[in-house]
Amino acid sequence: MEAVGVLGGDVSGRVNIAIPLPNLAGERAFLADPRAQFEAERELRRTGRDFLAIYHSHPGGGTQLSALDRAFAVYRPVVYLVIAVARLRQPGEEMRAYRVNKDVVVGVEIRIE
Helix, strand or coil, X not given: CCCEEEEEECCCCCEEEEEXXXXXXXXXXXCECHHHHHHHHHHHHHCCCEEEEEEEEEECCCCCCCHHHHHHHCCXXXXXXXXXXXXXXXXXXXXXXXXXXXXXXXXXXXXXC
C-alpha cells in the first residue's frame, strides 16, 4: 500500500517531525484518514510547527505526480513529496518534491542535512 503522512517544521522549511497517517485507499492510491490528518495538523499547531508538506509513496512507480495527486494538491498550499520505492527496473528509492498552483507544477529542491 502507499504510505502517506505530513511533515512539519519551521518557517525556513526545515522538517523536524514526520507524522504518518492511515491510508484509507486501496493498494495503488492514497487517501489520508481525514480525522487523523486533522489531529496531526492540531499537533503541529500545538507544538508551534508549520505544516510544510504531505508525503506519499509510489510503490513500484516513479516520482512524478499522478493526475489524481495533482487534483488533490490544489487544495493545500504545501509541498508534495513523492517517494518511489520497490521499483523493479530501478533499485533503491528516489524522492521528488513539488508545489502545485492550479495547473502549474514546480519542482522543489530537497536537501538532507
